[in-house]
Amino acid sequence: MNSQPSEKAEKPEAIALWEYIPISDFECPIVLSADVARQKWRMFKRLFTNTDHSSEQIKSEEALQTFSRARLDELVPEIDWHAAVDALDCALDDWIQNQPNDSPVKFIVGHPFMGNGEILARWTGRHSARLIAKPKQEQILDNDQSWLNHWPDSQTCWVLPNLDKCFLRHAEGLALIRRFLALALNGDLGTGLIGCDSWSWAYLRRVCFIPSSNALTLRAFDGERLSILFSQLADSAHNKQPIFLNAKTGKAVLPDSQEENNGASKDLEQLAMRCQGNAEIARQFWRESLRDEPNKESLEKSTSELTIWVGQFTEGAIIPDANDENIALILHALLIHNGLPVSALAEVLPFSDYQIMDLLLRLTSLGVVGLHHEDWQITPMGYLASRQYLNAQNFLLDDF
Structure with missing residues (x-):
């Protein structure tokens, strides 16, 4: 009786979780509140920080312990990019079918750490496209155009997954990529996909002509998407999803996987805003926050009623020299x-x-x-x- 609703819920979740959009439509998550300014990082930290050690604290973080790396890998494994490849397929379907002359190439702009290269490599294999290797450093600095002389024929779709590795910010490090972009955008190299990291994209658009109308990127992960993602990751290693509770308030941070998803907790909304919609960075912060009670069998072995406590989110690394x-x-x-x-x-x-x-x-x-x-x-x-x-x-x- 319970299996049918959960099966119905899987399809919209998968569609909502991974979605490629025009880069001009990208928006970072925001917290919808009458007092947004006060809900920045300081407020985010206060969600889990116990300053008065009052009796309202459900679990003292000092009394909890961290998980082993192996246990964390079970609770929060690496993201499988398969669904993202499906989303890219969906976004490119019309373009692949029609191959318009005015848009011979598409740029896939990746968020840092979000598997853009792997997603494009998987897409390449799925469509029997030609994967293009980056030029060597010497070729970049020497403007060695032999890199462009061995391109596949115009009937074969090609994929260059790492435009960010095809230039150097150097007086002699931009000529080759400028020539490549001119040929690609003019259609002289046929139909192709070009992957690029978001920071390289920002820089290259300052020094080269690249139309943003041809660029797609993943939609930002808001709190609801993070909730779905973290639940899926936890489900992958357990017959029943563990219960994730805020160590300070005792409130659920993730919904029960057997219940309908009624939106994200405030904790995950704040995490999404802090990480600017980057799911992999949020996953790292999530891993760092998870705690367990000492001397409990669930530390080493999963049970059907496993409870995981979510402690204070770390600030991440700190760079002390402010003006170096x-x-x-x-x-x-x-x-x-x-x-x-x-x-x-x-x-x-x-x-x-x-x-x-x-x-x-x-x-x-x-x-x-x-x-x-x-x-x-x-x-x-x-x-x-x-x-x-x-x-x-x-x-x-x-x-x-």
Whole structure:
């Protein structure tokens, strides 16, 4: 009797959760309130902070304990981008069928950490399209157009998943990408999809002609979408979804998976606003907030009545030097290139290799950056601090 309603609920949830929209329609989540100004980050923290240690506190956070990494991976696993690929299929269906001459390429602009490259790679395999490899650093700096000479024939759809890896912010680092964009937008390379990180997109639109009318992006995750997403992630490893309760108030933070979704809790609305609709950053904050009671069997083994306590949301990484221009320059270089190896950072920054490594190690110790394969990148927990740091110094930001 209960299975039929839940099956009916799955379809609209899947449609609402992942949706590609014109980039001009993107809006960050807001909290609808008569007093929005006071519901920024300070109010967000107060939702879980116990300042008077009164008897109203349901669970003292000091009496709770964190989960092991393995347990967190069960409660909040990585996002599976399969549904996002389905949403991209839906958004591109008319374009693929009609292939209008005035729109030979589409840009898919990705939010930081939101799997844009993987989504495009999966879409490529699904449609037997041709995946285009990025040019080498030497080709970028030498304007080596042999990269453009081996493009697939005009009858084959191609996908370049990482436009952010096809340029360097350098006097000699933009000629190749400008030539590529001119050819692609003119239709000389046939039908193609171009993926680009939002920070690279903001920068490239300042230095190249790129029409935003050809660009799609994922709709921001508001509190309701986060509620659905976190419930789905928790359901994936449990026969019955655990109960997630606010440690201070005892109120449910996620709805019971067997009940109708009546909207998001204030906690998740605030989290969505804080993370500017970025589901992966919100997932990281969510993981960090989860707590369990000590000496309880559910810490190691799931039960049908598992209760998870949601503690205070962390502020994420903090950058203490408020006006250090060198830090701002390296953060901005990492963001607009979607990560770079040290060899490339040396090309785009006015520092020696030694100074670059010193800055990277300082930022690593703060949890702001990390090494992923060969590229240094901003971490999800360091992203908000980095964005705020650059905003305070009037650097160019992305639109998300």
